Amino acid sequence: MKNYAIAIHGGAGTIQKGSMSPEKESAYRLALQNAIDAGELVLKSGGSALNAVEMAIVALENNPLFNAGKGAVFTNQGKNELDASIMDGSNLMAGAVAGLIGIKNPISLAKAVMLQSEHVMLAGNGALDFAKQINAPFEPESYFYTDFRYDQLKEAQKTDSVQLDHNIKTEKKFGTVGAVALDKNGNLAAGTSTGGMTNKKFGRIGDTPVIGAGTYANNTTCGISCTGHGEFFLRAVVAYDISCLIEYKNFTLKEACTKVVMDKLVKLGGEGGLIAIDQHGNIELPFNSEGMYRASKKENAEMFIGIYRD
Amino acid sequence: MKNYAIAIHGGAGTIQKGSMSPEKESAYRLALQNAIDAGELVLKSGGSALNAVEMAIVALENNPLFNAGKGAVFTNQGKNELDASIMDGSNLMAGAVAGLIGIKNPISLAKAVMLQSEHVMLAGNGALDFAKQINAPFEPESYFYTDFRYDQLKEAQKTDSVQLDHNIKTEKKFGTVGAVALDKNGNLAAGTSTGGMTNKKFGRIGDTPVIGAGTYANNTTCGISCTGHGEFFLRAVVAYDISCLIEYKNFTLKEACTKVVMDKLVKLGGEGGLIAIDQHGNIELPFNSEGMYRASKKENAEMFIGIYRD
Numbered sequence: 001m002k003n004y005a006i007a008i009h010g011g012a013g014t015i016q017k018g019s020m021s022p023e024k025e026s027a028y029r030l031a032l033q034n035a036i037d038a039g040e041l042v043l044k045s046g047g048s049a050l051n052a053v054e055m056a057i058v059a060l061e062n063n064p065l066f067n068a069g070k071g072a073v074f075t076n077q078g079k080n081e082l083d084a085s086i087m088d089g090s091n092l093m094a095g096a097v098a099g100l101i102g103i104k105n106p107i108s109l110a111k112a113v114m115l116q117s118e119h120v121m122l123a124g125n126g127a128l129d130f131a132k133q134i135n136a137p138f139e140p141e142s143y144f145y146t147d148f149r150y151d152q153l154k155e156a157q158k159t160d161s162v163q164l165d166h167n168i169k170t171e172k173k174f175g176t177v178g179a180v181a182l183d184k185n186g187n188l189a190a191g192t193s194t195g196g197m198t199n200k201k202f203g204r205i206g207d208t209p210v211i212g213a214g215t216y217a218n219n220t221t222c223g224i225s226c227t228g229h230g231e232f233f234l235r236a237v238v239a240y241d242i243s244c245l246i247e248y249k250n251f252t253l254k255e256a257c258t259k260v261v262m263d264k265l266v267k268l269g270g271e272g273g274l275i276a277i278d279q280h281g282n283i284e285l286p287f288n289s290e291g292m293y294r295a296s297k298k299e300n301a302e303m304f305i306g307i308y309r310d
Numbered sequence: 311m312k313n314y315a316i317a318i319h320g321g322a323g324t325i326q327k328g329s330m331s332p333e334k335e336s337a338y339r340l341a342l343q344n345a346i347d348a349g350e351l352v353l354k355s356g357g358s359a360l361n362a363v364e365m366a367i368v369a370l371e372n373n374p375l376f377n378a379g380k381g382a383v384f385t386n387q388g389k390n391e392l393d394a395s396i397m398d399g400s401n402l403m404a405g406a407v408a409g410l411i412g413i414k415n416p417i418s419l420a421k422a423v424m425l426q427s428e429h430v431m432l433a434g435n436g437a438l439d440f441a442k443q444i445n446a447p448f449e450p451e452s453y454f455y456t457d458f459r460y461d462q463l464k465e466a467q468k469t470d471s472v473q474l475d476h477n478i479k480t481e482k483k484f485g486t487v488g489a490v491a492l493d494k495n496g497n498l499a500a501g502t503s504t505g506g507m508t509n510k511k512f513g514r515i516g517d518t519p520v521i522g523a524g525t526y527a528n529n530t531t532c533g534i535s536c537t538g539h540g541e542f543f544l545r546a547v548v549a550y551d552i553s554c555l556i557e558y559k560n561f562t563l564k565e566a567c568t569k570v571v572m573d574k575l576v577k578l579g580g581e582g583g584l585i586a587i588d589q590h591g592n593i594e595l596p597f598n599s600e601g602m603y604r605a606s607k608k609e610n611a612e613m614f615i616g617i618y619r620d
Contacts, residue, residue, distance in 0.1 A: 092545045092578065098515070099433055119514045120544045123409055124434045126513020203436020204429045205408070212522045212547035234430045235402045237522035237550040244554035268402065 004043035006181040007275040007283050007296040008035050008056050010066045012227045013174045015291030017308045025307065028065060032295040032305050035059040039179055040297055049181040049189035049223070050088045050111070057084075057107040057191050060177035064146050066293075067175020069105060070139075071146050072195025074153040080144040082106040082195055083209040085121075086114060089188035089217030096121040096209040100128065104137040107193045110209070112136060121209065149198070156199035174289070176208055178225025180217070180277045188277065190215050190223035190239075206230025212240035219279060221246040222253055227292065228265075228272010236260070236268055242276060253278040261286040314353035316491040317585040317593050317606040318345050318366050320376045322537045323484045325601030327618045335617065338375060342605040342615050345369040349491055350607055359491035359499035359533070360398050360421070367394075367417040367501050370487035374456050376603075377485020379415060380449075381456050382505025384463040390454040392416040392505055393519040395431075396424060399498030399527035406431040406519040410438065414447040417503045420519075422446065431519065459508070466509035484599070486518055488535025490527070490587045498587065500525050500533035500549075516540025522550035529589060531556040532563055537602065538575075538582010546570070546578055552586060563588040571596040 010032060020028075039056030042048070061069025072080040084106035085096035095114025098121065103109050112134050113122050122130055131138070178192040192215045194208040207214035207230040214230070216239035217223035224239040233239075238260055245256035257276055265272070266288050273287025275294060285294045285306070295305045320342060330338075349366030352358070371379025382390040394416035395406035405424025408431065413419050422444050423432055432440055441448070488502040502525045504518040517524035517540040524540070526549035527533035534549040543549075548570055555566035567586055575582070576598050583597025585604060595604045595616070605615040 087545075094545050099436075117512070118541070119512065120541045121515040121520075123513040123515050126409075126511060130512040201436060202427065202429065202440040203433040205431040205433050210431075210520055210522075211544050212520075212550060216547070231428070231430045234521050235397075235404050237526070237547065240522060240547040240550055241554070244551070244558055248554055248558035 001184045002182065002186045003281055003299040004182055004184050005277050005281045005283055005298045006036060006039045006043060006052055006056065006179065007277055007285060008032065008039070008060065008179045008294065009225065009227050009273070009275045010060060010177050010293030011175040012273040012287045012289045012292035014289065015307055028293055028307060029305050031063045031065050032293060033303065036295045036297050036303055039181055043181060043183055046184055049183040049187045050086070052181040052183065053086060053179040053189045053191040054107055054111055056179035057177055057193050058105050061105050061107060061193055066177045067195045068177040068193040070144055071149065072144055073149050073175060073198040076199050076201045078153065080195055082193070083205060084110040084191070084193035085209045085211060085215040086110045086191035087189065087211055087215050087217040088114070089219040089223055092218060094120050094211045096211060097127045098123040098205050098209040099203055102128070102138045103131055104139045107191050109136050110191070120211065152198045174228045174272050176227035178227060178275060180223040180225050180275050182277050182281050186219065186279065188217045188219050188223040188279065190217040190225045192225045207233035207238070210234060212237050214239060216240050216243055218243050222276050222278040224274055224276045226272065226274040228289070229270050232265060232268050232270025233272065236265060236270060238265065238274065246278065253282045253284050257284040257286040261288055311494045312492065312496045313591055313609040314492055314494050315587050315591045315593055315608045316346060316349045316353060316362055316366065316489065317587055317595060318342065318349070318370065318489045318604065319535065319537050319583070319585045320370060320487050320603030321485045322583040322597045322599040322602035324599065325617055338603055338617060339615050341373045341375050342603060343613065346605045346607050346613055349489055353491060353493055356494055359493040359497045362491040362493065363396060363489040363499045363501040364417055364421055366489035367487055367503050368415050371415050371417060371503055376487045377505045378487040378503040380454055381459065382454055383459050383485060383508040386509050386511045388463065390505055392503070393515065394420040394501070394503035395519045395521055395525040396420045396501035397499065397521060397525050397527040398424070399529040399533055402528060404430050404521045406521060407437045408433040408515050408519040409513055412438070412448045413441055414449045417501050419446050420501070430521065462508045484538045484582050486537035488537060488585060490533040490535050490585050492587050492591055496529065496589065498527045498529050498533040498589065500527040500535045502535045517543035517548070520544060522547050524549060526550050526553055528553050532586050532588040534584055534586045536582065536584040538599070539580050542575060542578050542580025543582065546575060546580060548575065548584065556588065563592045563594050567594040567596040571598055
């Protein structure tokens, strides 16, 4: 049996030390801890990396602090449109959903697409038809509403800017949540979930629901979940790029993460970060932005929780 | 100046010799020739690979023989929902659209997303809002209608099967069109366009509009456009995989194509093929299905047109 490991993120961006109240920082740390706990509970009892990833992300989706599920940002039309994807590294099965309105836990719907449909990616009203058919939990608009996100929309609409979960006055933040896990059987899984960009128009889809860009898992290499300026992550096929550097160029996980996040993405102009675990249980949490909400835990080790660049 | 090159495909699948009338085969060959001509016209006069790819795909979209643009298959609800993507290998810019209804040339809209929006991927009604804003040409439902595709829907609905552009009685065909080009300046580009699957439900998105899966282009490696059972191409991140094998493992284009199409995809169960051109102007047109509508042309060489496995 392998030692299990889990890592999560709650988004990356301009998160400067001192810009948050101690109370808010404590709330974020507690939320990250709770999500790790939810995933670890699955892994400790011998459960699958896939289920651990789902449970950790459900905890983050249910917490209004993060731009995913409850607390998602508003589109230009005042809606919360949610995207998510998940991948099982043991068999390269994957599921993804995009442009969802009213789904409580998009990550669980992505998993259902993987396990209960013959498809990988479903979008919009069609995806909601699938959700109804499998009795996925819906919530009313009011469930997703938070004053904080609504104020962000009003602020963004003043300048008609599309905001990447960006509070103009205090922080630039790419709101996404994600988890990667290695279970006792040596299986890797990864998942990502987001509410996208404040004031977004045109049914924009970022990297979150795209297998290979925002999410990838393969037992022979690693599991990856990304957060950042999605357009750059799409163009750079970031998650699969890290897997390929390991598989084809024999890079270590650390070397691959450094090359992609600190070199290739920077040259392209893509701000953000990712979480990664390889088949040996190594964990990397690289980001080229000022901060990234992140946490990790290896079996028999202490939990790590970070927000700023330390 | 480099010698230009262009390759196109019109879908892969069970296309057996003798299963088509000589008239139909001639019509397909003429359509492929016209599409190559449209792309070559751009390249010959020193135009960009990006524009050559667009023009070749526009010719295929406008031809009702292929499952893209006019002549696209019908969804379960009797609609024609179109997906497309395009990528410029000179700067890794990309554009994609998914779930479009009523857009005459999805490939041109994908190019407009790349050049005129700050996004990479737009879907559904939001993408149509963008199309209206830039005055993209729309067509009424009747424009996309063909008896052949409508009969396919009725046939598929009898058994409630989701058809990958599959005429149960005569052929199994993955209807997609695509083009890849290398221009005189040494720039590569690739694009793909499709009507998806007959009788599809749930807003299914395949590999066609996904950068890295159905389409990829990078001047330092190659340009790729895929056609096949999209779910497998998504899970295998096919187009970027070929680029990575060239970049990270020093494979030739031929070696990379053989590894991915004839080995990795076959093991996963993914039927289909792709077209590829590398920075040296080498062209590969591999497929693991019985046939693939395909054509290619190098500067100062004769045009190749193929349908069956020769």
